[in-house]
Amino acid sequence: xxxxxxxxxxxxxxxxxxxxxxxxxxxxxxxxxxxxxxxxxxxxxxxxxxxxxxxxxxxxxxxxxxxxxxxxxxxxxxxxxxxxxxxxxxxxxxxxxxxxxxxxxxxxxxxxxxxxxxxxxxxxxxxxxxxxxxxxxxxxxxxxxxxxxxxxxxxxxxxxxxxxxxxxxxxxxxxxxxxxxxxxxxxxxxxxxxxxxxxxxxxxxxxxxxxxxxxxxxxxxxxxxxxxxxxxxxxxxxxxxxxxxxxxxxxxxxxxxxxxxxxxxxxxxxxxxxxxxxxxxxxxxxxxxxxxxxxxxxxxxxxxxxxxxxxxxxxxxxxxxxxxxxxxxxxxxxxxxxxxxxxxxxxxxxxxxxxxxxxxxxxxxxxxxxxxxxxxxxxxxxxxxxxxxxxxxxxxxxxxxxxxxxxxxx
Ligand SMILES: Nc1ncnc2c1ncn2[C@@H]1O[C@H](COP(=O)(O)OP(=O)(O)OP(=O)(O)O)[C@@H](O)[C@H]1O
Ligand SMILES: [Mg+2]
Numbered sequence: 001x002x003x004x005x006x007x008x009x010x011x012x013x014x015x016x017x018x019x020x021x022x023x024x025x026x027x028x029x030x031x032x033x034x035x036x037x038x039x040x041x042x043x044x045x046x047x048x049x050x051x052x053x054x055x056x057x058x059x060x061x062x063x064x065x066x067x068x069x070x071x072x073x074x075x076x077x078x079x080x081x082x083x084x085x086x087x088x089x090x091x092x093x094x095x096x097x098x099x100x101x102x103x104x105x106x107x108x109x110x111x112x113x114x115x116x117x118x119x120x121x122x123x124x125x126x127x128x129x130x131x132x133x134x135x136x137x138x139x140x141x142x143x144x145x146x147x148x149x150x151x152x153x154x155x156x157x158x159x160x161x162x163x164x165x166x167x168x169x170x171x172x173x174x175x176x177x178x179x180x181x182x183x184x185x186x187x188x189x190x191x192x193x194x195x196x197x198x199x200x201x202x203x204x205x206x207x208x209x210x211x212x213x214x215x216x217x218x219x220x221x222x223x224x225x226x227x228x229x230x231x232x233x234x235x236x237x238x239x240x241x242x243x244x245x246x247x248x249x250x251x252x253x254x255x256x257x258x259x260x261x262x263x264x265x266x267x268x269x270x271x272x273x274x275x276x277x278x279x280x281x282x283x284x285x286x287x288x289x290x291x292x293x294x295x296x297x298x299x300x301x302x303x304x305x306x307x308x309x310x311x312x313x314x315x316x317x318x319x320x321x322x323x324x325x326x327x328x329x330x331x332x333x334x335x336x337x338x339x340x341x342x343x344x345x346x347x348x349x350x351x352x353x354x355x356x357x358x359x360x361x362x363x364x365x366x367x368x369x370x371x372x373x374x375x376x377x378x379x380x381x382x383x384x385x386x387x388x389x390x391x392x393x394x395x396x397x398x399x400x401x402x403x404x405x406x407x408x409x410x
Pocket of ligand 1: 013014040041042060061062063064065066067068069222
């Protein structure tokens with residue numbers, strides 16, 4: 001079941017805001033609604049689903065409705081229209097008591113302003129929310145300590161916030177958000193106040209934490225690089241509407257409209273795209289075939305070399321037409337003439353790292369996954385095409401040109 005499911009979720013600011021719903025449905029713009037009905041669009045009929053364990057990033061310019069959207073999720077802001085389900089329960093219909101419980105048990109929040117209490121120690125700050133929930137002292141201490149350990153601040157529990165660096169203070173904020181072990185963590189520009197290097201560290205740390213905790217995280221940012229780094233899914237907002245939802249790759253490679261395009265046009269793709277994006281199908285021969293068969297395959301497929309694999313697609317090496325001919329003449333097997341010193345990489349290697357690897361070799365780069373299974377092959381031309389923004393084949397594009405070029409060793 002989805003963690004969160006929103007349909008037509010809307011927030012209008014202004015008097016008697018519900019009267020604006022039919023106007024929105026008629027397609028009134030933000031300007032028109034403000035000028036003629038004195039209503040401000042916060043969020044306009046947002047449809048989205050957040051799956052359990054996802055990092056769902058909400059991105060957009062200032063005023064696009066990010067904070068309003070995230071505050072609708074725990075009803076810190078009352079929706080004007082639409083529906084919102086949390087694990088199938090209708091949040092908009094929760095009683096005040098149920099809503100209080102929902103906020104305490106199920107949701108944690110981390111804000112941009114660390115909002116730490118200066119006169120409370122680190123541990124007292126972290127256990128604040130638990131204290132408010134009325135959890136007994138011993139238990140909340142333990143929960144807070146676990147949370148501090150998670151963010152790497154064990155040993156600092158008795159310090160005061162002003163004794164910590166900005167990054168450490170933000171980690172205290174994170175520990176506080178995590179202390180009650182919520183299902184969902186809402187993070188509104190949580191890292192935006194940090195300087196760039198510390199910010200990057202915090203992003204790494206969040207990703208590492210996430211691999212252990214598997215929380216559902218809703219992360220707001222107006223920074224595209226940050227969104228691309230940490231988002232499983234990115235929702236891009238403009239004037240209260242979600243203009244595109246997709247994976248980072250979707251957003252980069254298939255921008256839904258000119259607005260999204262403008263958002264992404266300055267991205268350095270080489271720092272975002274990976275070998276798996278630029279990969280073509282590798283032409284292979286299994287090791288039980290003889291060199292004559294290999295030569296025939298090369299002729300049929302118009303390539304000058306083949307990757308030699310076992311029946312489970314484990315990569316053993318590369319055989320060129322010359323190697324195969326020699327094997328035929330000297331009555332050798334394929335395994336006797338294999339080149340094993342060939343460049344390989346992992347599917348997640350960034351293209352800018354791949355460039356270096358390719359610079360040193362005339363051979364294409366074999367992409368191998370876990371257990372040395374051959375996934376595909378990357379050639380220079382494909383990397384350049386991917387960086388130029390043309391989506392170079394989905395993995396497994398098997399056009400003859402690709403196949404041919406992929407194995408040309410010249
Ligand atoms: N309490 C409010 N009363 C009236 N209008 C509001 C209120 N809160 C937000 N708005 C309006 O709703 C729109 C969305 O604001 P919101 O704060 O959600 O934007 P944001 O994307 O979080 O921006 P930022 O990046 O600056 O934080 C803006 O036009 C804003 O002026
Ligand atoms: Mg905001």
